[in-house]
Amino acid sequence: MKFIDLRSDTVTMPTDKMREEMFKAVVGDDVYGDDPTIVELEEYAAKLVGKEAALFVPSGTFGNQLALLTHCKRGDEVILGDDCHIVAHEVGGASVIAGVQLRTLQSNKGILNPEEIKSKIREEDIHYPETGLICIENAHSNGRVIPLENMKKIYKIGQKYNIPVHLDGARIFNAATHLGVDVKEVTKNCDSVMFCLSKGLCAPVGSILAGTKEFIDKARKGRKLMGGGLRQAGFLGAAGLISLKEMTKRLEEDHENALLLGEKLSKIPGIEVNFEDIHINMVFFNIKNTGYNIENLVDILYSKGIKINPPENGVMRFVTHYWITKEKISYVVNTLEELLSK
Ligand SMILES: *Cc1c(COP(=O)(O)O)cnc(C)c1O
Numbered sequence: 185m186k187f188i189d190l191r192s193d194t195v196t197m198p199t200d201k202m203r204e205e206m207f208k209a210v211v212g213d214d215v216y217g218d219d220p221t222i223v224e225l226e227e228y229a230a231k232l233v234g235k236e237a238a239l240f241v242p243s244g245t246f247g248n249q250l251a252l253l254t255h256c257k258r259g260d261e262v263i264l265g266d267d268c269h270i271v272a273h274e275v276g277g278a279s280v281i282a283g284v285q286l287r288t289l290q291s292n293k294g295i296l297n298p299e300e301i302k303s304k305i306r307e308e309d310i311h312y313p314e315t316g317l318i319c320i321e322n323a324h325s326n327g328r329v330i331p332l333e334n335m336k337k338i339y340k341i342g343q344k345y346n347i348p349v350h351l352d353g354a355r356i357f358n359a360a361t362h363l364g365v366d367v368k369e370v371t372k373n374c375d376s377v378m379f380c381l382s383k384g385l386c387a388p389v390g391s392i393l394a395g396t397k398e399f400i401d402k403a404r405k406g407r408k409l410m411g412g413g414l415r416q417a418g419f420l421g422a423a424g425l426i427s428l429k430e431m432t433k434r435l436e437e438d439h440e441n442a443l444l445l446g447e448k449l450s451k452i453p454g455i456e457v458n459f460e461d462i463h464i465n466m467v468f469f470n471i472k473n474t475g476y477n478i479e480n481l482v483d484i485l486y487s488k489g490i491k492i493n494p495p496e497n498g499v500m501r502f503v504t505h506y507w508i509t510k511e512k513i514s515y516v517v518n519t520l521e522e523l524l525s526k
Pocket residue numbers: 242243244245246248269270321323324325352353354355380382383391
């Protein structure tokens with residue numbers, strides 16, 4: 185069965201064009217710096233986000249952890265939001281790989297208070313760890329886009345106290361699309377940025393870490409240490425180039441579809457959509473008072489060709505992407521309406 189997969193935008197299969205480009209890709213051993221497709225991808229990616237250099241890494245988690253490893257030394261403290269991906273979804277990697285301590289601040293729907301960040305920067309004291317890094321996440325995995333003004337304030341503080349700022353921009357192009365700005369307007373407010381090629385941009389594997397040339401040279405060695413030195417990676421790079429050149433330009437469609445999905449879902453009795461949270465391609469909603477056992481929903485929808493995740497703390501999340509068309513949205517909504525009315 186061909187499934188309609190709403191679990192995430194990581195489920196996006198490569199397009200036909202990507203498969204053709206991967207087939208034809210000119211490759212080499214990238215650990216020797218010999219893979220022309222990876223060299224092209226890294227140069228293109230760096231320019232796209234306005235940084236001096238970039239590095240292809242196997243995943244977003246890898247890129248974030250490599251950023252921590254490269255910016256910090258063991259025992260440093262990293263200031264970041266309590267609900268960010270590095271804290272919540274990276275298996276505690278920061279303590280294992282970079283050996284850093286995470287100082288979490290309560291985020292207001294993904295937004296950090298710049299004044300609070302400032303107040304947490306360590307002074308010199310024989311007892312204190314050193315503040316090594318500040319991290320921001322945009323778009324946030326809660327579906328919201330962080331205002332540029334907030335990023336700007338945080339970056340200014342980082343610069344003032346000489347503390348680098350890393351941006352977890354797994355969905356940076358969704359953020360730029362929502363804000364209606366060139367992606368450089370977002371990335372100019374950080375020293376390093378990680379973004380995913382494999383989320384919504386349809387590449388099968390891979391993320392990019394970008395920053396100064398000095399930072400990326402150091403990160404390249406750290407990537408080797410982490411076991412991420414890849415050989416004929418150009419097969420993946422060929423798909424990544426299409427992600428950056430073409431797929432970044434069509435994300436508005438996914439955002440419109442998310443809004444459409446939200447509007448249609450909200451008309452079903454018992455469904456409450458959090459419209460405030462629809463900034464990008466994610467729709468969050470609750471199902472209430474229908475008498476329907478939500479726990480069964482995953483299995484029943486699966487039997488009807490629809491893959492979804494179970495609710496998290498009672499909240500459902502549907503994600504739109506390249507393979508979710510308007511017809512599929514209608515099918516999903518009709519199927520759900522029928523189930524809930526029973
Ligand atoms: C998905 C995601 C990551 C990690 O990417 P993977 O490729 O899944 O490791 C990091 N940060 C954010 C905000 C994400 O949404």
